[in-house]
Amino acid sequence: MRIGLTGGIGSGKSTVASLLVGLGAKLVDTDAIARAVAQPQGAAMPALEAEFGPSVIAADGGLDRARMRELVFADPDAKRRLEAILHPLIGAECERQAATAAAGQTLVFDVPLLVESRRWRAIVDRVLVVDASEAVQLHRVVARSGWAPEAVRAVIAQQAERSLRRAAADALIFNETLSLAELSLEVRSLWDRWAVADTR
Template sequence: MLRVGLTGGIGSGKSEVARRLAERGAVVIDADRIAREVVEPGTDGLAEVVAEFGEGVLTPEGRLDRPRLGEIVFADEDRLARLNAIVHPRVAARTEELMAAAPRDAVVVYDVPLLVENGLADLYDVVVVVDAPVETRIERVVTNRGMPEEQARARVRAQASREQRLAVADLVIDNSGGVAELEERVARVWEELRRRAET
């Protein structure tokens, strides 16, 4: 089994690359999606979050109100640490389950937005970075997500720099061009990942 850490800054096209790798046969494990799953209504994860932070972090429908919770935890490091202590072990356990279910010869791709920020590069056999110039990424976020430009720039500033990401990369997918170029680059990287998985 080849463990691949896939990362890239906001607007880089990382999710698109993950989708294309899945189409080719990679087992993709999406850290963000698992983090949402472990606090779905009816889970003990959500019950523990509510016990810690109060009913005010729920929507009227009983789901986790992420923006409200974010306001609380991002203003207070101790509370953020408490939230992480609830969510992270559950994400790790679910990730291990998915790993265990993957075929022995699989290329397992972990879609990890904060791989560099959290110092996780050493957990993977190969780190793949999806890269694009900052201005291209900001333009995509503004256009595709409808995010105000200043907010997009703030998100970029809050993440690792392009240089920090490239410094941990074993393979880089340049996504500064169009869809056809991206498809060709993903195909090349997939061939390389298959080769490494077999050796």
């Protein structure tokens, strides 16, 4: 079974991913892959520098994420050009990692932009959305990252609307007031239901 896991920034998606791994799933984290290909000497760096110039290259030779974020927020075409470079590399690495799963092991693809990219719906069997209100997202991200609230709002604005994510869900976890223990129980219950359905 292939599960597409998604949710807005600060929704608790990464915690849910960790819980699924604890239940035996293999995680393919597209954010981690995106960071890896844009590190110093990463596979995407030559194309990124050729496309956007030296201003997006950090002192260590990797991608200057803050500068790239500014460009993308200011220019929708910059986002398209960035994705044209990153998405094929991320997709190839996702499939490489997926191929290392044990026989019969459930795969979880952690994809923040699953709804926006559209292609993922054809790749996964089920979509699990972790949801929280924008106010809760904002509070969590500011608390953990130290970002300014306006920077968090800019990221939220770039992501799909909550209603679109919720509409795409085969299952939804509303992770706003849940304790870790309660969240763990919800994830376990869903895991058991889907495992039973998958064997029919």
